[in-house]
Amino acid sequence: MGGLYSEYLNSGKVLEHYNYTKETLDMQETLSRKVASAFIILLCCAIVVENLLVLIAVARNSKFHSAMYLFLGNLAASDLLAGVAFVANTLFSGPVTLSLTPLQWFAREGSAFITLSASVFSLLAIAIERQVAIAKVKLYGSDKSCRMLMLIGASWLMSLILGGLPILGWNCLDHLEACSTVLPLYDKYYVLCVVTIFSVILLAIVALYVRIYFVVRSSHADIAGPQTLALLKTVTIVLGVFIICWLPAFSILLLDSTCPVRACPVLYKAHYFFAFATLNSLLNPVIYTWCSRDLRREVLRPLQCCRQGKRVTGRRGGTTGHRLLPLRSSSSLERGLHMPTSPTFLEGNTVV
Secondary structure (H helix, E strand, O other), X not given: OHHHHHHHHOOOXXXXXXXXXXXXXXXXXXXXXXXXXXXXXXXXXXHHHHHHHHHHHHHHOHHHOOHHHHHXXXXXXXXXXXXXXXXXXHHOOHHHHHHOXXXXXXXXXXXXXXXXXXXXXXXXXXXXXXXXXXXXXOOOOOOHHHHHHXXXXXXXXXXXXXXXXXXXXXXXXXXXXXXXXXXXXXXXXXXXXXXXXXXXXXXXXXXXXXXXXXXXXXXXOOOOOHHHHHHXXXXXXXHHHHHHHHHHHHXXXXXXXXXXXXXXXXXXXXXXXXXXXXXXXXXXXXXXXXXXXXXXXXXXXXXXXXXXXXXXXXXXXXXXXXXXXXXXXXXXXHHXXXXXXXXXXXXXXXXX
């Protein structure tokens, strides 16, 4: 084991693995590669800004401190960090890759795996929260904030462990024949294990939502109202977009785990599939704000303040512009979110 860790600072190890798994090492910094890298960085900057605005909106307004919004905020945090990780991955790709040590390479790829894991576990937490609310199970008591934070903390801990396994020793530095083609320092069985875990979790989430849907459809009007269905529709859209964006990348990784080295040329185009997957982190904030008028107003509030400030400086002795409208619970998502996550007893009957 000591010999394995001593290879982590060997600057020639990355080149050795890429020579073994790649047919050609096309690492030249061409114009098309520069344009593509610039576009991805701009995309990631948009991801960071969007999700940062969502996090600020959730943090500054107590109206968004319900269980559902906290879990959506956690998903936004993972998307924000994914944007940062993708920027780092892009900057340290191309010709820079071959100058990295294995330790630096593991840090580059591990950060992306950690944020992906956090997104998957966040989606699972959201599905569990919806199931708890619909099933009238009292999961959150007086210390609900503590329990929610513990659940969020546990999801990040599991993400760190899952994404950190290669740097802890589950890699192919000592056996080239077991190396992944897409990720040349990762063991194929590790890649297969991670994709399998993610696939099982996503299938479980889909099963939960199907169960929730049938429970809601067969329930009384107080549960199966339009507000509840609207909220269910919102989180289902988030899940569906995640699956659509990441399914091609998952398929490539599954093919990579079963394909002999240099036998599947499509694996050399994997970066296109991962670039498509980054759209998920860009689309999630759009979905939140599109479905929630109040969240949309709160997210746009800093931009409105900037516009208002420019109007004030552009006027001498004039009015200060329009006042910001107070938040009102007017969207179907907000009305759905007002559904308690624990049972409320009224005249001997339990209602949601």
